[in-house]
Amino acid sequence: MALPEDFSGLLKQAAAAFAAYEAAAGYSPVIVGGGAIAIQTLGAFMSGDLDLYAPNDDLLEKCLVDAGFKREDRQGRLLRGYYHPDYPAYGIEAISGQLFDGRSDHSRLLRITIDGDRAITTPSFEDMIADRLGQHAVDRSPASPLLQQARLLFRVAVALDLGYLKRRVAEEGGSFELLN
Amino acid sequence: MTTISMAKLRDHVEARKREIGWVDDDASTDALRNKGDNRTPEKRDSLARIDARAIAAGKKPTRSYY
Numbered sequence: 001m002a003l004p005e006d007f008s009g010l011l012k013q014a015a016a017a018f019a020a021y022e023a024a025a026g027y028s029p030v031i032v033g034g035g036a037i038a039i040q041t042l043g044a045f046m047s048g049d050l051d052l053y054a055p056n057d058d059l060l061e062k063c064l065v066d067a068g069f070k071r072e073d074r075q076g077r078l079l080r081g082y083y084h085p086d087y088p089a090y091g092i093e094a095i096s097g098q099l100f101d102g103r104s105d106h107s108r109l110l111r112i113t114i115d116g117d118r119a120i121t122t123p124s125f126e127d128m129i130a131d132r133l134g135q136h137a138v139d140r141s142p143a144s145p146l147l148q149q150a151r152l153l154f155r156v157a158v159a160l161d162l163g164y165l166k167r168r169v170a171e172e173g174g175s176f177e178l179l180n
Numbered sequence: 181m182t183t184i185s186m187a188k189l190r191d192h193v194e195a196r197k198r199e200i201g202w203v204d205d206d207a208s209t210d211a212l213r214n215k216g217d218n219r220t221p222e223k224r225d226s227l228a229r230i231d232a233r234a235i236a237a238g239k240k241p242t243r244s245y246y
Contacts (some may be wrong), residue, residue: 002190006239034214042193044204045212047225048230048242073227081226089234089241111183143218145212152212156196158184162202 003043008114010087011039027131028121029054030109032098033087037149039134041156045149049091053099060094082135090093092121100127103171105164122172125157133174141145148177154179216245 003011015033022028031039034047061071064082065110069092072081082092085164099106100123108124122128132150139146154160169176187237216224224246234241 037212040189040193040210042190042197042198044209045200046209046242048234048244049226081229083230083233089230089239091226091230091233107181109181111181112186112189113183114186119183121181136221138220143211143215145214148212152202155200155202156193158189158192159182 003038004046006087006089007038007043007046010050010084010090011019011069011120012115012118013069013084013087014064014092014115015114015120017063017069018064018120019118020063021054021056024059024063025056028111028119029060030121030123032095032099032123034129036128037153038123039120039122040110040117040128044156048089049093051093051095053095055069057094064092073097099123100131100172104168107167108161108164110158110176124164125153126161126168129153129165129179130172130174132177133169133178135171136178137173149175151179209239210243213245219246 033051035050134178136146227246231241
């Protein structure tokens with residue numbers, strides 16, 4: 001399964017915003033959570049919302065709006081959600097805090113180029129696997145989709161560093177053995 | 181930072197899926213979906229708004245549980 005056409009279109013628009021953000025901030029926003037898994041599994045898992053780690057809220061908003069995104073109109077709430085009118089089936093939400101609470105190695109971020117120089121950035125496969133296993137350790141349901149997501153990522157990943165993966169799984173409180 | 185083109189990522193992941201016998205169908209995709217038990221109220225609201233926007237625009241929402 002390829003990524004849905006409209007999801008790919010959304011990523012291209014997001015990449016334009018990310019390029020502007022990176023030019024100003026010196027680093028790119030990072031797509032995390034289900035959106036990252038959708039990309040890394042090429043649509044085996046799909047999500048309608050993209051969670052985004054981008055510490056500078058004001059800059060993110062400017063870059064997204066300049067790229068055609070709209071801010072969600074939610075009265076009485078902190079406004080952190082965006083959507084693109086051409087791709088209404090998807091939403092973007094900025095998350096707060098540090099990427100994986102500061103435990104991930106930023107030099108391992110995965111930059112995925114689309115349309116020439118434009119790119120999107122996700123965590124490494126290792127960090128996403130560790131994140132899912134860590135959440136599974138809390139969830140613990142036998143048929144946990146989080147564990148299934150981790151196992152699929154483990155099997156399709158590009159160039160895994162097993163030493164780093166084991167360290168990160170332990171840091172997130174997960175069990176590496178569950179991947180087998 | 182590791183850089184890879186979407187085309188190369190696609191080729192790699194598609195090849196790996198073939199090697200492990202992974203079939204992308206509704207059942208396998210649904211098995212990977214969060215069933216919504218642990219979502220925050222804010223995330224449930226967010227997903228509901230996305231669905232509503234998609235439906236209002238005549239688009240099929242991405243299936244999600246919330």
